[in-house]
Amino acid sequence: MQFLKHAPNRRAGRPVSLVIGAACAGLALMAASPAQSAPDISGKWRTKADAVVEISTCGSALCGKLVSFPAPKGETEATATDANNRDASKRNRKLLGLKILWQLKPDGDAWSGRIYDPRRGFSAAATVTTPRAGQLNIKGCVKAVVNVCKNEVWTKVN
Structure with missing residues:
Protein backbone atom coordinates (compact mmCIF):
# COMPACT_ATOMS: atom_id res chain seq x y z
CA MET A 1 0.00 0.00 0.00
CA GLN A 2 2.97 2.32 0.49
CA PHE A 3 3.39 2.26 -3.30
CA LEU A 4 -0.18 3.57 -3.87
CA LYS A 5 0.29 6.33 -1.36
CA HIS A 6 2.96 8.06 -3.41
CA ALA A 7 2.28 6.86 -6.93
CA PRO A 8 0.93 9.58 -9.24
CA ASN A 9 -2.39 9.16 -10.99
CA ARG A 10 -1.36 9.58 -14.60
CA ARG A 11 -4.80 10.49 -15.96
CA ALA A 12 -5.62 13.29 -13.56
CA GLY A 13 -2.09 14.31 -12.65
CA ARG A 14 -2.92 13.88 -8.94
CA PRO A 15 -1.53 11.40 -6.47
CA VAL A 16 -3.66 8.28 -6.06
CA SER A 17 -3.83 8.94 -2.32
CA LEU A 18 -5.88 12.12 -2.95
CA VAL A 19 -8.28 10.28 -5.24
CA ILE A 20 -8.68 7.45 -2.72
CA GLY A 21 -9.09 9.95 0.12
CA ALA A 22 -11.81 11.84 -1.74
CA ALA A 23 -13.64 8.61 -2.53
CA CYS A 24 -13.48 7.52 1.13
CA ALA A 25 -14.77 10.92 2.28
CA GLY A 26 -17.71 10.65 -0.14
CA LEU A 27 -18.58 7.18 1.14
CA ALA A 28 -18.38 8.38 4.75
CA LEU A 29 -20.79 11.24 4.00
CA MET A 30 -23.24 8.86 2.32
CA ALA A 31 -23.12 6.54 5.33
CA ALA A 32 -23.61 9.45 7.75
CA SER A 33 -26.76 10.72 5.98
CA PRO A 34 -29.59 8.60 7.30
CA ALA A 35 -32.01 7.39 4.65
CA GLN A 36 -35.66 7.86 5.47
CA SER A 37 -37.13 4.64 6.69
CA ALA A 38 -40.41 3.62 8.19
CA PRO A 39 -40.28 3.43 12.00
CA ASP A 40 -40.94 0.22 13.91
CA ILE A 41 -44.68 0.06 14.61
CA SER A 42 -44.76 -3.49 16.03
Missing part, protein backbone atom coordinates in the same frame (compact mmCIF):
# COMPACT_ATOMS: atom_id res chain seq x y z
CA GLY A 43 -46.64 -4.00 19.26
CA LYS A 44 -50.09 -3.45 20.73
CA TRP A 45 -52.06 -0.29 19.94
CA ARG A 46 -55.34 1.01 21.41
CA THR A 47 -57.84 2.44 18.92
CA LYS A 48 -60.21 5.33 19.65
CA ALA A 49 -63.01 2.71 19.97
CA ASP A 50 -60.99 1.10 22.83
CA ALA A 51 -60.04 -1.99 20.80
CA VAL A 52 -56.47 -3.32 20.88
CA VAL A 53 -54.67 -4.22 17.64
CA GLU A 54 -51.40 -6.15 17.70
CA ILE A 55 -49.08 -5.32 14.79
CA SER A 56 -46.45 -7.90 13.87
CA THR A 57 -44.69 -9.48 10.91
CA CYS A 58 -46.86 -11.52 8.54
CA GLY A 59 -44.61 -12.96 5.84
CA SER A 60 -42.84 -10.14 3.98
CA ALA A 61 -45.08 -7.37 5.40
CA LEU A 62 -46.68 -6.27 8.66
CA CYS A 63 -50.24 -6.95 9.69
CA GLY A 64 -52.45 -6.07 12.63
CA LYS A 65 -54.87 -8.42 14.38
CA LEU A 66 -57.74 -7.50 16.67
CA VAL A 67 -56.77 -8.91 20.09
CA SER A 68 -59.26 -7.11 22.34
CA PHE A 69 -62.36 -4.96 21.87
CA PRO A 70 -65.55 -3.91 23.63
CA ALA A 71 -68.00 -6.62 22.58
CA PRO A 72 -71.30 -5.62 20.99
CA LYS A 73 -74.32 -5.75 23.28
CA GLY A 74 -75.38 -9.33 24.02
CA GLU A 75 -72.08 -10.82 22.81
CA THR A 76 -68.59 -11.50 24.14
CA GLU A 77 -65.22 -11.09 22.46
CA ALA A 78 -65.24 -14.84 21.84
CA THR A 79 -68.68 -14.90 20.19
CA ALA A 80 -68.71 -11.58 18.30
CA THR A 81 -68.74 -11.97 14.53
CA ASP A 82 -68.09 -9.69 11.56
CA ALA A 83 -71.82 -8.95 11.23
CA ASN A 84 -71.37 -5.63 9.39
CA ASN A 85 -69.19 -6.99 6.58
CA ARG A 86 -70.46 -5.96 3.16
CA ASP A 87 -69.55 -9.45 1.95
CA ALA A 88 -72.33 -11.68 3.35
CA SER A 89 -70.08 -14.76 3.15
CA LYS A 90 -67.76 -13.21 5.80
CA ARG A 91 -70.38 -12.18 8.35
CA ASN A 92 -69.98 -15.31 10.49
CA ARG A 93 -66.20 -15.04 10.95
CA LYS A 94 -64.98 -14.22 14.46
CA LEU A 95 -63.75 -10.68 15.18
CA LEU A 96 -61.26 -11.81 17.82
CA GLY A 97 -57.97 -12.42 15.99
CA LEU A 98 -59.28 -10.89 12.77
CA LYS A 99 -56.59 -9.30 10.60
CA ILE A 100 -57.69 -5.68 10.21
CA LEU A 101 -54.37 -4.31 8.87
CA TRP A 102 -52.48 -6.17 6.16
CA GLN A 103 -49.88 -5.78 3.42
CA LEU A 104 -48.19 -2.98 5.40
CA LYS A 105 -44.93 -2.19 3.68
CA PRO A 106 -42.44 0.65 4.21
CA ASP A 107 -43.18 3.74 2.15
CA GLY A 108 -40.57 6.40 2.97
CA ASP A 109 -41.08 7.29 6.63
CA ALA A 110 -44.55 5.68 6.71
CA TRP A 111 -46.24 2.33 6.11
CA SER A 112 -48.77 1.69 3.32
CA GLY A 113 -51.22 -1.18 3.06
CA ARG A 114 -54.88 -1.97 3.71
CA ILE A 115 -57.19 -1.58 6.70
CA TYR A 116 -60.57 -3.14 7.50
CA ASP A 117 -63.12 -1.37 9.70
CA PRO A 118 -65.41 -3.99 11.27
CA ARG A 119 -67.78 -1.25 12.55
CA ARG A 120 -68.53 -0.21 8.97
CA GLY A 121 -67.79 -3.48 7.20
CA PHE A 122 -65.40 -2.30 4.47
CA SER A 123 -61.68 -2.04 3.74
CA ALA A 124 -59.65 0.92 2.54
CA ALA A 125 -56.15 1.91 1.50
CA ALA A 126 -54.16 2.73 4.65
CA THR A 127 -51.20 4.93 5.49
CA VAL A 128 -49.66 4.59 8.94
CA THR A 129 -47.37 7.26 10.39
CA THR A 130 -45.94 8.03 13.83
CA PRO A 131 -46.54 11.71 14.61
CA ARG A 132 -45.18 11.33 18.18
CA ALA A 133 -43.63 8.61 20.30
CA GLY A 134 -46.34 6.21 21.41
CA GLN A 135 -48.83 7.29 18.74
CA LEU A 136 -49.89 5.96 15.36
CA ASN A 137 -51.84 8.01 12.87
CA ILE A 138 -53.97 5.70 10.75
CA LYS A 139 -55.32 7.24 7.55
CA GLY A 140 -57.85 5.18 5.61
CA CYS A 141 -58.98 6.28 2.15
CA VAL A 142 -61.77 4.92 -0.01
CA LYS A 143 -62.07 5.90 -3.65
CA ALA A 144 -65.55 7.21 -4.40
CA VAL A 145 -65.91 9.99 -6.96
CA VAL A 146 -62.97 11.47 -5.06
CA ASN A 147 -60.82 9.97 -2.29
CA VAL A 148 -62.70 10.03 1.00
CA CYS A 149 -60.25 9.73 3.90
CA LYS A 150 -60.53 9.42 7.66
CA ASN A 151 -57.74 9.77 10.24
CA GLU A 152 -57.59 8.06 13.59
CA VAL A 153 -54.90 8.20 16.27
CA TRP A 154 -53.98 5.00 18.13
CA THR A 155 -51.89 4.91 21.30
CA LYS A 156 -49.25 2.39 22.33
CA VAL A 157 -50.28 -0.16 24.97
CA ASN A 158 -47.55 -0.90 27.50
Whole structure:
Protein backbone atom coordinates (compact mmCIF):
# COMPACT_ATOMS: atom_id res chain seq x y z
CA MET A 1 0.00 0.00 0.00
CA GLN A 2 2.97 2.32 0.49
CA PHE A 3 3.39 2.26 -3.30
CA LEU A 4 -0.18 3.57 -3.87
CA LYS A 5 0.29 6.33 -1.36
CA HIS A 6 2.96 8.06 -3.41
CA ALA A 7 2.28 6.86 -6.93
CA PRO A 8 0.93 9.58 -9.24
CA ASN A 9 -2.39 9.16 -10.99
CA ARG A 10 -1.36 9.58 -14.60
CA ARG A 11 -4.80 10.49 -15.96
CA ALA A 12 -5.62 13.29 -13.56
CA GLY A 13 -2.09 14.31 -12.65
CA ARG A 14 -2.92 13.88 -8.94
CA PRO A 15 -1.53 11.40 -6.47
CA VAL A 16 -3.66 8.28 -6.06
CA SER A 17 -3.83 8.94 -2.32
CA LEU A 18 -5.88 12.12 -2.95
CA VAL A 19 -8.28 10.28 -5.24
CA ILE A 20 -8.68 7.45 -2.72
CA GLY A 21 -9.09 9.95 0.12
CA ALA A 22 -11.81 11.84 -1.74
CA ALA A 23 -13.64 8.61 -2.53
CA CYS A 24 -13.48 7.52 1.13
CA ALA A 25 -14.77 10.92 2.28
CA GLY A 26 -17.71 10.65 -0.14
CA LEU A 27 -18.58 7.18 1.14
CA ALA A 28 -18.38 8.38 4.75
CA LEU A 29 -20.79 11.24 4.00
CA MET A 30 -23.24 8.86 2.32
CA ALA A 31 -23.12 6.54 5.33
CA ALA A 32 -23.61 9.45 7.75
CA SER A 33 -26.76 10.72 5.98
CA PRO A 34 -29.59 8.60 7.30
CA ALA A 35 -32.01 7.39 4.65
CA GLN A 36 -35.66 7.86 5.47
CA SER A 37 -37.13 4.64 6.69
CA ALA A 38 -40.41 3.62 8.19
CA PRO A 39 -40.28 3.43 12.00
CA ASP A 40 -40.94 0.22 13.91
CA ILE A 41 -44.68 0.06 14.61
CA SER A 42 -44.76 -3.49 16.03
CA GLY A 43 -46.64 -4.00 19.26
CA LYS A 44 -50.09 -3.45 20.73
CA TRP A 45 -52.06 -0.29 19.94
CA ARG A 46 -55.34 1.01 21.41
CA THR A 47 -57.84 2.44 18.92
CA LYS A 48 -60.21 5.33 19.65
CA ALA A 49 -63.01 2.71 19.97
CA ASP A 50 -60.99 1.10 22.83
CA ALA A 51 -60.04 -1.99 20.80
CA VAL A 52 -56.47 -3.32 20.88
CA VAL A 53 -54.67 -4.22 17.64
CA GLU A 54 -51.40 -6.15 17.70
CA ILE A 55 -49.08 -5.32 14.79
CA SER A 56 -46.45 -7.90 13.87
CA THR A 57 -44.69 -9.48 10.91
CA CYS A 58 -46.86 -11.52 8.54
CA GLY A 59 -44.61 -12.96 5.84
CA SER A 60 -42.84 -10.14 3.98
CA ALA A 61 -45.08 -7.37 5.40
CA LEU A 62 -46.68 -6.27 8.66
CA CYS A 63 -50.24 -6.95 9.69
CA GLY A 64 -52.45 -6.07 12.63
CA LYS A 65 -54.87 -8.42 14.38
CA LEU A 66 -57.74 -7.50 16.67
CA VAL A 67 -56.77 -8.91 20.09
CA SER A 68 -59.26 -7.11 22.34
CA PHE A 69 -62.36 -4.96 21.87
CA PRO A 70 -65.55 -3.91 23.63
CA ALA A 71 -68.00 -6.62 22.58
CA PRO A 72 -71.30 -5.62 20.99
CA LYS A 73 -74.32 -5.75 23.28
CA GLY A 74 -75.38 -9.33 24.02
CA GLU A 75 -72.08 -10.82 22.81
CA THR A 76 -68.59 -11.50 24.14
CA GLU A 77 -65.22 -11.09 22.46
CA ALA A 78 -65.24 -14.84 21.84
CA THR A 79 -68.68 -14.90 20.19
CA ALA A 80 -68.71 -11.58 18.30
CA THR A 81 -68.74 -11.97 14.53
CA ASP A 82 -68.09 -9.69 11.56
CA ALA A 83 -71.82 -8.95 11.23
CA ASN A 84 -71.37 -5.63 9.39
CA ASN A 85 -69.19 -6.99 6.58
CA ARG A 86 -70.46 -5.96 3.16
CA ASP A 87 -69.55 -9.45 1.95
CA ALA A 88 -72.33 -11.68 3.35
CA SER A 89 -70.08 -14.76 3.15
CA LYS A 90 -67.76 -13.21 5.80
CA ARG A 91 -70.38 -12.18 8.35
CA ASN A 92 -69.98 -15.31 10.49
CA ARG A 93 -66.20 -15.04 10.95
CA LYS A 94 -64.98 -14.22 14.46
CA LEU A 95 -63.75 -10.68 15.18
CA LEU A 96 -61.26 -11.81 17.82
CA GLY A 97 -57.97 -12.42 15.99
CA LEU A 98 -59.28 -10.89 12.77
CA LYS A 99 -56.59 -9.30 10.60
CA ILE A 100 -57.69 -5.68 10.21
CA LEU A 101 -54.37 -4.31 8.87
CA TRP A 102 -52.48 -6.17 6.16
CA GLN A 103 -49.88 -5.78 3.42
CA LEU A 104 -48.19 -2.98 5.40
CA LYS A 105 -44.93 -2.19 3.68
CA PRO A 106 -42.44 0.65 4.21
CA ASP A 107 -43.18 3.74 2.15
CA GLY A 108 -40.57 6.40 2.97
CA ASP A 109 -41.08 7.29 6.63
CA ALA A 110 -44.55 5.68 6.71
CA TRP A 111 -46.24 2.33 6.11
CA SER A 112 -48.77 1.69 3.32
CA GLY A 113 -51.22 -1.18 3.06
CA ARG A 114 -54.88 -1.97 3.71
CA ILE A 115 -57.19 -1.58 6.70
CA TYR A 116 -60.57 -3.14 7.50
CA ASP A 117 -63.12 -1.37 9.70
CA PRO A 118 -65.41 -3.99 11.27
CA ARG A 119 -67.78 -1.25 12.55
CA ARG A 120 -68.53 -0.21 8.97
CA GLY A 121 -67.79 -3.48 7.20
CA PHE A 122 -65.40 -2.30 4.47
CA SER A 123 -61.68 -2.04 3.74
CA ALA A 124 -59.65 0.92 2.54
CA ALA A 125 -56.15 1.91 1.50
CA ALA A 126 -54.16 2.73 4.65
CA THR A 127 -51.20 4.93 5.49
CA VAL A 128 -49.66 4.59 8.94
CA THR A 129 -47.37 7.26 10.39
CA THR A 130 -45.94 8.03 13.83
CA PRO A 131 -46.54 11.71 14.61
CA ARG A 132 -45.18 11.33 18.18
CA ALA A 133 -43.63 8.61 20.30
CA GLY A 134 -46.34 6.21 21.41
CA GLN A 135 -48.83 7.29 18.74
CA LEU A 136 -49.89 5.96 15.36
CA ASN A 137 -51.84 8.01 12.87
CA ILE A 138 -53.97 5.70 10.75
CA LYS A 139 -55.32 7.24 7.55
CA GLY A 140 -57.85 5.18 5.61
CA CYS A 141 -58.98 6.28 2.15
CA VAL A 142 -61.77 4.92 -0.01
CA LYS A 143 -62.07 5.90 -3.65
CA ALA A 144 -65.55 7.21 -4.40
CA VAL A 145 -65.91 9.99 -6.96
CA VAL A 146 -62.97 11.47 -5.06
CA ASN A 147 -60.82 9.97 -2.29
CA VAL A 148 -62.70 10.03 1.00
CA CYS A 149 -60.25 9.73 3.90
CA LYS A 150 -60.53 9.42 7.66
CA ASN A 151 -57.74 9.77 10.24
CA GLU A 152 -57.59 8.06 13.59
CA VAL A 153 -54.90 8.20 16.27
CA TRP A 154 -53.98 5.00 18.13
CA THR A 155 -51.89 4.91 21.30
CA LYS A 156 -49.25 2.39 22.33
CA VAL A 157 -50.28 -0.16 24.97
CA ASN A 158 -47.55 -0.90 27.50
